[in-house]
Amino acid sequence: MNLNAIMHRSALTDCYMLDKDTAVLNIRTGKDVTGVNLVYEDPYAYGISGDIHWIGIPLAMEVRRELKHCLIWTARLQPKYKRLQYYFEIICGDEKLLMFEDDFYTEEQIALKGRWKQYFKLPWMNECDLIRVPDWVEETVWYQIMPDRFCRGDAAPKRMQLKDWNDRERVGLNDFYGGDLRGIVDKLPYLKDLGFTGIYLLPLFESDTNHKYNIFDYTRIDPDFGTEEDVKELVEKAHSLGIRVMLDAVFNHSGTEFFAWKDVWEKGENSRYFDWFCINQVPFERKYASLTDGRFYGFAFLDNMPKLNTGNPEVADYCAGLCKYWVENWNIDGIRFDVGNEVSHSFLKKVNGLLKPIKPELFLLGEIWHDSVQWLQGDEYDSVMNYPFFESLHNFWVDPRTDSREFMYAMNRCYSLYPEQINRCLFNFLDTHDTLRALNRCGSEEAMYQQLAVLMTMPGSACIYYGTEIAMPGGHDPDCRRTMPWDEIGAGTYDEKIDRLKALISLRKDCASIRGTQIHWHHDENHPRLICYDRPGQEETVRVWINGQAGGVPVDISGTILFATNFAEGLLQAGGVVIEKIHERN
Numbered sequence: 001m002n003l004n005a006i007m008h009r010s011a012l013t014d015c016y017m018l019d020k021d022t023a024v025l026n027i028r029t030g031k032d033v034t035g036v037n038l039v040y041e042d043p044y045a046y047g048i049s050g051d052i053h054w055i056g057i058p059l060a061m062e063v064r065r066e067l068k069h070c071l072i073w074t075a076r077l078q079p080k081y082k083r084l085q086y087y088f089e090i091i092c093g094d095e096k097l098l099m100f101e102d103d104f105y106t107e108e109q110i111a112l113k114g115r116w117k118q119y120f121k122l123p124w125m126n127e128c129d130l131i132r133v134p135d136w137v138e139e140t141v142w143y144q145i146m147p148d149r150f151c152r153g154d155a156a157p158k159r160m161q162l163k164d165w166n167d168r169e170r171v172g173l174n175d176f177y178g179g180d181l182r183g184i185v186d187k188l189p190y191l192k193d194l195g196f197t198g199i200y201l202l203p204l205f206e207s208d209t210n211h212k213y214n215i216f217d218y219t220r221i222d223p224d225f226g227t228e229e230d231v232k233e234l235v236e237k238a239h240s241l242g243i244r245v246m247l248d249a250v251f252n253h254s255g256t257e258f259f260a261w262k263d264v265w266e267k268g269e270n271s272r273y274f275d276w277f278c279i280n281q282v283p284f285e286r287k288y289a290s291l292t293d294g295r296f297y298g299f300a301f302l303d304n305m306p307k308l309n310t311g312n313p314e315v316a317d318y319c320a321g322l323c324k325y326w327v328e329n330w331n332i333d334g335i336r337f338d339v340g341n342e343v344s345h346s347f348l349k350k351v352n353g354l355l356k357p358i359k360p361e362l363f364l365l366g367e368i369w370h371d372s373v374q375w376l377q378g379d380e381y382d383s384v385m386n387y388p389f390f391e392s393l394h395n396f397w398v399d400p401r402t403d404s405r406e407f408m409y410a411m412n413r414c415y416s417l418y419p420e421q422i423n424r425c426l427f428n429f430l431d432t433h434d435t436l437r438a439l440n441r442c443g444s445e446e447a448m449y450q451q452l453a454v455l456m457t458m459p460g461s462a463c464i465y466y467g468t469e470i471a472m473p474g475g476h477d478p479d480c481r482r483t484m485p486w487d488e489i490g491a492g493t494y495d496e497k498i499d500r501l502k503a504l505i506s507l508r509k510d511c512a513s514i515r516g517t518q519i520h521w522h523h524d525e526n527h528p529r530l531i532c533y534d535r536p537g538q539e540e541t542v543r544v545w546i547n548g549q550a551g552g553v554p555v556d557i558s559g560t561i562l563f564a565t566n567f568a569e570g571l572l573q574a575g576g577v578v579i580e581k582i583h584e585r586n
Helices: 135-139 181-186 188-194 228-240 259-270 313-330 345-355 387-398 404-414 438-442 445-457 486-490 495-510
Strands: 015-017 023-029 035-041 057-060 062-066 071-077 084-092 095-099 120-122 141-145 198-201 217-221 244-249 334-337 363-366 427-429 461-465 520-522 530-536 540-547 560-568 571-584
Touching: 023 035, 023 084, 035 071, 062 404, 135 461, 141 495, 181 188, 181 228, 188 228, 188 495, 198 334, 217 228, 217 313, 228 244, 228 313, 244 313, 244 363, 313 345, 345 363, 387 404, 387 427, 387 438, 387 445, 404 530, 438 445, 445 495, 445 540, 445 560, 445 571, 495 560
Parallel strands: 141 198, 141 461, 198 244, 244 334, 334 363, 427 461
Antiparallel strands: 015 023, 023 071, 035 057, 035 084, 062 071, 084 095, 084 120, 520 530, 530 540, 540 571, 560 571
C-alpha cells in the first residue's frame, strides 16, 4: 500500500459542512487502494451502546473523483449531535490499515491495551461557519462587457478623440471608440434575447485609459461613459429583464491622479496618505519609470498603477465604503475584485462582513488565476474566476497526445479544489479581456463550439466575453478588445452563430441536471480522444459527446438531441459535438 499517497486533514476540502446538517468527508489515496471505510460516531458516544469504549460505525466510502495519480473517496453524513469523531480503514487487496490523525496502524497495534488513539474530529457544526454562496449564481449565464468597445449609444462629444467604430482590425493600446452606458442600456433586449441573465462590466470610474483599470476618482463615473444616473438606469432596466449586474472593483492599485497618490506625489513622507501605498524608498523618488528598481510597488511593474496598501485600516475602510455605496445606492448584484489575490485577507473580510448583512445574496468574485481555497472559506469571496478550468480545457486541444482520461483528470482536479457549494458557482469562461479571443485560442470554429459545449455543461456559472457569440476574432491585448459589429449583426450576418449559442444557453437553463455537480465519465479505448460524460439528475440525464480525434467516430445516440454540430447518421465527425437527453424518469 502506497501510504505516501494517502492524505486527509479534518479541514478545508477534506472535512466541511455542505449545509447546516450535512458534513462531507474526503480522503485521497493512491490507485492501489481498493476500498475505504469511514468509521465514525459522536466523540462522546462512550457507553451509548452499553460498552465503556468508543465504538465507531463503519461506512463504505465511494470514489467521487479520479485524478491522474490518486482517487478521492467521499462520504456524506448528518451527525445527530452536530459533531464527529472518526478514523479510516484503508484496504488494498488483502491488506488493511487503520488511518488515525497521527499515523497508520494495524488492527493489532491499535488494540494494544492503554494506547491513546488520536482520532480525527469535526468538533462542532456551527451554522454560522457554514460556507454560503448566493443560490442564483449557479443558474446565471454571464456576459462580460468592455464598455468602450461594446456600443456607442450617446451622441454627445467625448473627451478623447475617437477612432472609427468600424476600424476594428487595427486596435491600439491607447485607442478610444466611445462605447458608453447608454449603448449598453440600448442593447439589453439583445442580451435578453440571447438568454443572458447577468452582465459583468469592466471598470466604470474616471480614468485616462480605455480599460479604466487605473482609476483616478472612485466616486465619479467616467464622463465618457455617462453619469451615476445612467448606472442606476442600467441596473434598473437590466433587473426588469431578469438580468443581474456585476461591477469591477479595482482596489489592488489606483491611478496616478487618485487624490491620495497625488498628495503623496506632492508631499512625500509628509503626506497623511503615504502609508496608503507600498513605498520602499525614502525620500520618495518622484520619477516615472519601470518599477523593477523597487521604488514603490504597483500592478506588475507598471508605474501608472501604484499599489494600494489594503492592510492599512484607512484604505480598507475607504474601499469598503465605496462598495457599500454601490450596493445601497445602485442595487448592484455582484462585485468582481481585480487582482483579487494581492489585496489583503483582512480587507476582504471587512468587505464581506460589511456587505453581506446589507445584501446577503450579493456575489463577491475574486480574480485569481490559481488554487484559491484560502480565499473561499465563507468570509471573503463567494467564488473566483476559474482559470484552472480555462487552462485545463485549453490544453486538451493543444496536445493531441492527451486522451479522454487525461481530460477527465484535468476537469476532476478543478472540481476537487473547493467545497461542493463553491463548485456550483465557480466563474467559468473561455476568454476575457486578458486573453486571446476564444476563436483565436481554439484555432477553429469547430474547436470553439466544442469548448463552448463543455462550458455550458460543466458545474459552475458560465460567462461569455462580448463578441464570442459571433465568433469574433482577436489576438493578444489589445486585439482581443475589438468593437462589436452592430451593423453586421443587425443585417443578420451572424444569425447562425448567434442561434448556436442561444441553443447552448437554452439547454443549460432548461436542463436542471446540468446545474448540479455530479459528472459520470465514459471512455472508449478504440477512440481515445472521444470525450463522453453524463450530467445525471433526478428527472433527466444529459450526455455530452465531443470528438477530439482527426476522423469520424460512430456514437450511439439513444436519447433526444438537444444540440449538435458535425453530426449525421450516427457519425460524429472531427470537431463535432452532440448533447442529448438520454432518459427521463416519470
